[in-house]
Amino acid sequence: xxxxxxxxxxxxxxxxxxxxxxxxxxxxxxxxxxxxxxxxxxxxxxxxxxxxxxxxxxxxxxxxxxxxxxxxxxxxxxxxxxxxxxxxxxxxxxxxxxxxxxxxxxxxxxxxxxxxxxxxxxxxxxxxxxxxxxxxxxxxxxxxxxxxxxxxxxxxxxxxxxxxxxxxxxxxxxxxxxxxxxxxxxxxxxxxxxxxxxxxxxxxxxxxxxxxxxxxxxxxxxxxxxxxxxxxxxxxxxxxxxxxxxxxxxxxxxxxxxxxxxxxxxxxxxxxxxxxxxxxxxxxxxxxxxxxxxxxxxxxxxxxxxxxxx
Amino acid sequence: xxxxxxxxxxxxxxxxxxxxxxxxxxxxxxxxxxxxxxxxxxxxxxxxxxxxxxxxxxxxxxxxxxxxxxxxxxxxxxxxxxxxxxxxxxxxxxxxxxxxxxxxxxxxxxxxxxxxxxxxxxxxxxxxxxxxxxxxxxxxxxxxxxxxxxxxxxxxxxxxxxxxxxxxxxxxxxxxxxxxxxxxxxxxxxxxxxxxxxxxxxxxxxxxxxxxxxxxxxxxxxxxxxxxxxxxxxxxxxxxxxxxxxxxxxxxxxxxxxxxxxxxxxxxxxxxxxxxxxxxxxxxxxxxxxxxxxxxxxxxxxxxxxxxxxxxxxxxxxxxxxxxxxxxxxxxxxxxxxxxxxxxxxxxxxxxxxxxxxxxxxxxxxxxxxxxxxxxxxxxxxxxxxxxxxxxxxxxxxxxxxxxxxxxxxxxxxxxxxxxxxxxxxxxxxx
Numbered sequence: 001x002x003x004x005x006x007x008x009x010x011x012x013x014x015x016x017x018x019x020x021x022x023x024x025x026x027x028x029x030x031x032x033x034x035x036x037x038x039x040x041x042x043x044x045x046x047x048x049x050x051x052x053x054x055x056x057x058x059x060x061x062x063x064x065x066x067x068x069x070x071x072x073x074x075x076x077x078x079x080x081x082x083x084x085x086x087x088x089x090x091x092x093x094x095x096x097x098x099x100x101x102x103x104x105x106x107x108x109x110x111x112x113x114x115x116x117x118x119x120x121x122x123x124x125x126x127x128x129x130x131x132x133x134x135x136x137x138x139x140x141x142x143x144x145x146x147x148x149x150x151x152x153x154x155x156x157x158x159x160x161x162x163x164x165x166x167x168x169x170x171x172x173x174x175x176x177x178x179x180x181x182x183x184x185x186x187x188x189x190x191x192x193x194x195x196x197x198x199x200x201x202x203x204x205x206x207x208x209x210x211x212x213x214x215x216x217x218x219x220x221x222x223x224x225x226x227x228x229x230x231x232x233x234x235x236x237x238x239x240x241x242x243x244x245x246x247x248x249x250x251x252x253x254x255x256x257x258x259x260x261x262x263x264x265x266x267x268x269x270x271x272x273x274x275x276x277x278x279x280x281x282x283x284x285x286x287x288x289x290x291x292x293x294x295x296x297x298x299x300x301x302x303x304x305x306x307x308x309x310x
Numbered sequence: 311x312x313x314x315x316x317x318x319x320x321x322x323x324x325x326x327x328x329x330x331x332x333x334x335x336x337x338x339x340x341x342x343x344x345x346x347x348x349x350x351x352x353x354x355x356x357x358x359x360x361x362x363x364x365x366x367x368x369x370x371x372x373x374x375x376x377x378x379x380x381x382x383x384x385x386x387x388x389x390x391x392x393x394x395x396x397x398x399x400x401x402x403x404x405x406x407x408x409x410x411x412x413x414x415x416x417x418x419x420x421x422x423x424x425x426x427x428x429x430x431x432x433x434x435x436x437x438x439x440x441x442x443x444x445x446x447x448x449x450x451x452x453x454x455x456x457x458x459x460x461x462x463x464x465x466x467x468x469x470x471x472x473x474x475x476x477x478x479x480x481x482x483x484x485x486x487x488x489x490x491x492x493x494x495x496x497x498x499x500x501x502x503x504x505x506x507x508x509x510x511x512x513x514x515x516x517x518x519x520x521x522x523x524x525x526x527x528x529x530x531x532x533x534x535x536x537x538x539x540x541x542x543x544x545x546x547x548x549x550x551x552x553x554x555x556x557x558x559x560x561x562x563x564x565x566x567x568x569x570x571x572x573x574x575x576x577x578x579x580x581x582x583x584x585x586x587x588x589x590x591x592x593x594x595x596x597x598x599x600x601x602x603x604x605x606x607x608x609x610x611x612x613x614x615x616x617x618x619x620x621x622x623x624x625x626x627x628x629x630x631x632x633x634x635x636x637x638x639x640x641x642x643x644x645x646x647x648x649x650x651x652x653x654x655x656x657x658x659x660x661x662x663x664x665x666x667x668x669x670x671x672x673x674x675x676x677x678x679x680x681x682x683x684x685x686x687x688x689x690x691x692x693x694x695x696x697x698x699x700x701x702x703x704x705x706x707x708x709x710x711x712x713x714x715x716x717x718x719x720x721x722x723x724x725x726x727x728x729x730x731x732x733x734x735x736x737x738x739x740x741x
Contacts, residue, residue: 221510221588221589222588224588225588249515251513251514251515251516251591252513254591255513255590255591255593258593259586259593262705263707266705266706266707266724267707269706269722269723269724270706270708270722270724271721271722271723295534296533296534296535296536299533299534300533303533303731303732306727307724307727307728308724309723309727
C-alpha cells in the first residue's frame with residue numbers, strides 16, 4: 001500500500017510538473033449575450049435574455065447544438081423549469097440524428113411519464129436515477145454531467161443522481177463516445193412554458209495532456225481512437241510521450257501512438273497549416289529523435305520528419 | 311561477358327519460336343518441346359499466389375520450372391514437394407535468397423509473388439541480370455519504384471507482365487469493345503468498388519521469428535520491425551509498411567477495365583476519405599472512398615457498392631456512365647442499360663479485339679517474341695499510379711492536386727515526400 005502511495009505520489013508530481021496545463025480549467029460554453037459556439041436547429045427555439053438561455057418553444061424540434069464536438073468532459077450548468085417544463089441535455093450527439101447520442105433528462109413533475117428512467121437526471125430511457133433529486137419548478141439547480149470515457153455521472157446540486165458504465169448498458173450499445181452537446185427545445189404541450197439555462201461551462205478532458213495519454217491504454221477500441229484524435233489536437237507536446245509509448249511493450253498503446261505521431265506530423269505538413277506549428281513540431285521531433293531509446297521509434301520519427309523538411 | 315551471354319540466351323529462345331519464314335509460331339501449338347528450347351522459370355515468393363504461378367507456368371509445355379525461392383524454408387520445402395508430386399522428373403533447385411537465382415545464367419524468367427514492398431526491387435534486379443519478370447500486383451510500393459522499374463526495363467530490353475490475370479479474360483475484352491463502340495455515348499463517370507477492408511488482427515505481442523524464416527530478409531527494404539506472425543505471410547497486406555490493404559490489392563484488377571476501355575488521362579485531383587481498423591495492429595484502410603478528377607472524367611472508388619441496381623450483390627465492380635447509357639461489370643458479368651432496356655451484350659458491336667491466349671501464355675510468347683505483353687509495365691504503371699496517390703491522400707487526410715506530366719503533387723511537399731520511401735540498408739533502389 002505504501003509503495004502504491006509512493007508511486008502514485010511520484011506519478012502525480014510528474015504529472016503536475018510535466019503534463020499540467022490548464023488543468024481544471026472550465027471554459028464558458030455560453031457567453032450570456034448571444035449564441036456564439038452554438039447552432040440552432042431552427043430559428044426561434046432559443047433566445048438569450050438577461051444572461052439566460054431560454055427555450056419557450058411549443059411542440060418539438062427546436063434544439064440547439066454546440067458547434068464543436070466533445071468526447072470526454074465535465075459540463076456545468078444551471079437550469080430552471082417552469083411548471084410544464086420539458087427539456088434535456090444531449091450528449092455525444094449528432095445534430096442530424098439526436099438519438100445517436102443520449103439525453104440527460106430535464107422534466108418538471110407535471111406528466112405521469114416520469115418514472116426513474118425518464119425523470120430529471122436520468123439518462124433518458126437507458127439508465128434510471130438512483131437518487132431522485134428535488135423537482136420543484138421555478139428555481140435554479142446546479143447540474144454537472146461528467147463523461148469520463150465509458151463512465152457517465154450526473155449530479156444535481158452536488159449530489160450524484162445517476163452513474164452509469166455505458167459499456168454495460170445494453171440499450172446504449174454502439175453509442176458513440178464523441179459528438180456535439182445539445183439542449184433540447186422545450187416541448188410541453190402548453191403555451192408559455194419554458195426551460196432556462198445559465199452559467200454553462202465545460203472542462204474538456206480531451207484537451208488535457210495526462211488524461212489523453214491514459215486513453216492510449218484503454219481496452220475500448222473507440223476510446224483509444226478518441227485519444228489519438230485528441231492528441232492530434234494537442235500537437236507538438238504529445239510527441240515525446242507518444243514516442244515513449246511507441247517504444248514500450250503494450251501493443252495497443254504502441255499502435256495508437258504510432259498512428260497519433262503520424263497524424264500530428266501529417267496535420268502540420270498541410271500547406272495551409274501555420275508555419276509556426278510546423279516549426280514547433282519539427283523542433284520537438286528532432287529533440288525526441290535524440291532522446292528516444294528505441295531504434296525502431298527513432299527510425300520512424302526520422303522518416304516522419306521528412307514530411308516537414310525545411 | 312554477362313550481357314553477351316544473356317542476349318545469346320534470349321536470341322536462342324526467340325529463334326526457336328520462329329518458323330522457317332521468320333514468322334513467330336504460337337509456341338503452344340508445339341506438343342513436344344526439346345528441354346533445351348524451353349523457357350526456364352524460377353518462382354520467387356511461395357505463398358498461395360506463388361504456388362498458383364507454379365501451377366500455371368508448370369502446365370505450359372514449353373516452360374521448365376527450374377528454381378524455387380522463399381525466405382520461409384517450410385513453404386519452400388512444401389512447394390518443392392508439391393511440384394515433384396505433379397512433375398516427377400522436375401529438376402528444381404531451392405533457394406532462400408533470390409539473388410542466387412539472379413546469378414544463374416541459365417534462368418530466363420522469374421515470377422515474383424512476394425509481399426508488395428519487394429516487388430519493384432526484385433523485378434529491377436532481375437532485369438539487370440537479364441531476366442524477364444512475371445510480377446504480382448500491385449506493381450510497386452511507391453510511385454518512384456514504378457518509375458525505376460520502367461527505366462530498368464527499357465535499359466535492359468526486358469519483358470514484364472503484371473499479374474492481373476483477369477485482363478486476359480473474354481469479359482474485359484467484350485466490355486472494351488462495347489465501351490469503345492460509343493453505344494453508351496461519351497463516358498463521363500466511372501464508379502469502381504471492392505467491398506471489405508483490413509481486419510484489425512488483434513494486439514499480439516512480438517515474438518522471436520521461427521528458425522525456418524528469415525525475417526530480416528522478409529522485411530528487406532521496409533523499415534525494421536519486430537516479428538509477429540500476423541505481420542508476415544498472408545496478412546502482411548493489412549500493414550501500410552508493406553502494402554495498402556484491400557484497396558491496393560484490388561484496385562488494379564478493376565481499374566484495369568477502365569484503363570483497357572477508356573484509358574483516362576490528365577488526373578488532376580485526388581481526395582480520399584477513410585478509416586483504419588481500431589481493433590488491432592493493422593493500419594491499412596478499414597474503408598476508403600476516393601474521388602479522382604481526370605480530364606473530362608470523374609472516377610469514384612468506394613468500399614461499399616455504389617447505389618446502382620444490382621451493385622449491392624457484387625463484391626467488386628466497375629460502372630461506366632455515358633451520355634446515352636451505362637454499363638456495369640465485374641470479372642465475368644456485364645449489364646448494359648440503354649434507353650430503359652437492360653441487356654448483357656450489344657450483338658451488333660463487332661468482335662474487333664484479339665483475345666488473349668491466356669495471361670501466362672501471352673507472357674511466355676512475349677519472352678520469345680521480345681514484344682511487350684498485354685499487361686505490360688508501361689500500361690501497368692500508369693494504371694497503378696492513382697492507387698498510390700489515393701493512399702497518400704488517405705494517409706495525409708487531405709485533398710491533393712496532381713500534375714500528371716511532372717508526376718508531382720502541386721504545392722504539397724509532404725505528399726511528394728510520400729511518392730518514395732528510402733530503403734533500409736543494405737538495400738538501395740537502383741536508378
